[in-house]
Amino acid sequence: MKADTESFLVLKNLSMVFNKGTTQEVVALQDVNMDIARGEFISIIGTSGCGKTTLLRIIAGLETEYDGHALLNGKPIIKPGLDRGVIFQDHRLLPWLTIEKNVGFGLRNGSKAYRAERIKTHINLVGLTGFEKSFPHQLSGGMAQRAAIARGLVNEPDVLLLDEPLGALDALTRMHMQKELERIWKQEEQADKTDNALTMIMITHDVEEAVYLSDRIVIMSARPGKLKRIIPVPLARPRDRDSFDFIKIKDELLEEFHLQAEKYFSYTI
Amino acid sequence: MPAASEIIQSGAASGSRAFQVTEHVVSYPVRKTRRKIPKIVLQLVVPVILFAFWILVTEKEWIKPYFIPRLEKIAVRFVEMIRFESLLDDFWVSFHVMLIGYVLGVTLGLIQGFMLGISRLNDTLFSPTLNAIRQVPLLAWFPLFVLFFGINTPMKVVFITVGVFVHVYLNVYQGIRAVNKEYIEVASVFEYTRWQTVRRVIFPAAFPAIYTGLRLAASFSWGYVVFAEMMNGRHGMGWILNDAQELLDAPRLYVAIVIIGFFGFFLDYLLGLLEKRVMHWKRQPI
Numbered sequence: 001m002k003a004d005t006e007s008f009l010v011l012k013n014l015s016m017v018f019n020k021g022t023t024q025e026v027v028a029l030q031d032v033n034m035d036i037a038r039g040e041f042i043s044i045i046g047t048s049g050c051g052k053t054t055l056l057r058i059i060a061g062l063e064t065e066y067d068g069h070a071l072l073n074g075k076p077i078i079k080p081g082l083d084r085g086v087i088f089q090d091h092r093l094l095p096w097l098t099i100e101k102n103v104g105f106g107l108r109n110g111s112k113a114y115r116a117e118r119i120k121t122h123i124n125l126v127g128l129t130g131f132e133k134s135f136p137h138q139l140s141g142g143m144a145q146r147a148a149i150a151r152g153l154v155n156e157p158d159v160l161l162l163d164e165p166l167g168a169l170d171a172l173t174r175m176h177m178q179k180e181l182e183r184i185w186k187q188e189e190q191a192d193k194t195d196n197a198l199t200m201i202m203i204t205h206d207v208e209e210a211v212y213l214s215d216r217i218v219i220m221s222a223r224p225g226k227l228k229r230i231i232p233v234p235l236a237r238p239r240d241r242d243s244f245d246f247i248k249i250k251d252e253l254l255e256e257f258h259l260q261a262e263k264y265f266s267y268t269i
Numbered sequence: 270m271p272a273a274s275e276i277i278q279s280g281a282a283s284g285s286r287a288f289q290v291t292e293h294v295v296s297y298p299v300r301k302t303r304r305k306i307p308k309i310v311l312q313l314v315v316p317v318i319l320f321a322f323w324i325l326v327t328e329k330e331w332i333k334p335y336f337i338p339r340l341e342k343i344a345v346r347f348v349e350m351i352r353f354e355s356l357l358d359d360f361w362v363s364f365h366v367m368l369i370g371y372v373l374g375v376t377l378g379l380i381q382g383f384m385l386g387i388s389r390l391n392d393t394l395f396s397p398t399l400n401a402i403r404q405v406p407l408l409a410w411f412p413l414f415v416l417f418f419g420i421n422t423p424m425k426v427v428f429i430t431v432g433v434f435v436h437v438y439l440n441v442y443q444g445i446r447a448v449n450k451e452y453i454e455v456a457s458v459f460e461y462t463r464w465q466t467v468r469r470v471i472f473p474a475a476f477p478a479i480y481t482g483l484r485l486a487a488s489f490s491w492g493y494v495v496f497a498e499m500m501n502g503r504h505g506m507g508w509i510l511n512d513a514q515e516l517l518d519a520p521r522l523y524v525a526i527v528i529i530g531f532f533g534f535f536l537d538y539l540l541g542l543l544e545k546r547v548m549h550w551k552r553q554p555i
Contacts, residue, residue: 079457095550105455108459
């Protein structure tokens with residue numbers, strides 16, 4: 001399931017300073033180095049102000065004034081592109097379009113029949129069958145976010161960038177959507193058995209979500225935004241939230257934020 | 270509906286000692302549901318009261334009948350004006366002059382508003398001057414327009430066009446500027462070109478503000494044409510107002526006011542309906 005190990009997305013000495021040279025200078029990112037392989041599921045976790053959204057926006061091409069290198073397939077990232085889909089924290093569906101037109105907004109070319117088929121497939125993929133003609137304001141938060149995910153996927157990008165996609169949802173919907181994200185990620189991989197496996201880069205605040213979904217978890221620290229540590233999660237899928245290994249990794253993660261539970265004893269086998 | 274006590278008693282009276290399920294029917298004092306008064310009735314209450322008051326005043330002649338004539342007199346005058354005077358012609362004159370000025374003003378306003386909203390360069394070049402000129406109330410320009418364009422229809426058209434233009438361009442400009450940057454980012458993520466973004470994101474997003482501008486401008490243009498006709502010329506609803514005042518013909522004055530008012534209301538109402546049709550995706554206040 002893991003794609004080739006050749007470096008797909010390379011971040012080298014990546015730095016980003018806002019308002020450089022003025023009194024409001026803010027160092028959002030400092031010397032970030034990261035290699036991401038094709039088909040990986042990466043979570044980025046960190047406290048507020050650690051630059052994770054900036055990092056995502058740089059990869060998306062929405063921020064261009066960075067120092068250092070951000071390379072996709074060897075080419076520097078200088079602007080947004082269809083190869084990198086973005087799911088924002090607020091769903092950003094266009095309110096004057098129906099759901100199917102919104103999803104179709106992401107589809108840039110193709111014949112009418114091709115477009116209709118693709119839109120239908122992706123609406124079904126996210127579980128919104130029957131809501132094609134609804135408007136965003138008629139949908140709940142979770143459903144709107146799912147529509148945004150459909151829109152992000154409809155053009156089959158190589159990379160999907162998600163900025164706290166499940167942050168605005170209630171706990172139950174969130175757990176359901178985590179399963180859905182995993183299902184979508186796996187389904188996209190299987191549908192296209194060639195080397196167009198979908199790479200997911202997700203920002204989240206939810207530690208459990210990160211361990212549940214990711215191959216690797218990137219931990220960032222704030223002020224200035226630095227890459228603190230990368231924790232691999234070599235667990236088989238689907239993951240059991242209650243298994244020992246799962247909880248161990250979760251604890252490791254929480255320890256980084258000094259939030260671990262009190263331990264009365266520990267043992268190793 | 271029998272009260273609870275009766276049912277329990279009947280159960281006891283039957284003498285059965287076995288467990289008996291008694292249906293407790295409790296009669297609560299039922300709250301009278303307020304009868305719904307239809308909205309339209311409430312809306313008509315005030316006008317009806319005003320009418321009644323008018324009739325009272327004219328009957329008792331609390332105010333000289335010269336100022337407040339009886340309603341029948343006004344109605345009769347209305348019919349006279351249609352049959353023997355040029356009321357219909359005058360209305361048509363006002364209407365079509367307003368229409369021409371409105372269409373011209375809207376066209377120019379849309380173009381200019383778009384240019385200013387989309388191009389930073391245009392904005393920097395033209396906005397300061399336009400803003401300065403805009404501060405002068407339109408009516409103050411009137412004498413200058415008469416000087417340049419005369420007293421007839423061409424002048425009135427220019428006058429209305431300028432007035433409409435100022436309203437429309439500003440609303441278009443602000444509508445475009447107010448478009449959420451977030452939506453524009455979405456378009457850039459999907460590789461939309463500048464022009465495609467304008468057509469598919471900026472214009473639809475700004476449309477409610479633009480439409481509001483168009484709707485307001487329609488009301489204003491009707492006012493402008495009446496004003497222009499009051500100042501100059503020999504035709505139109507505004508001229509009727511002026512002429513009636515000069516001839517001390519109060520009923521005629523009232524007829525003209527009512528017609529002007531009704532048409533303005535009607536126009537705005539139509540545009541409001543259209544707004545609901547066109548922007549059905551938005552949740553509307555009236």
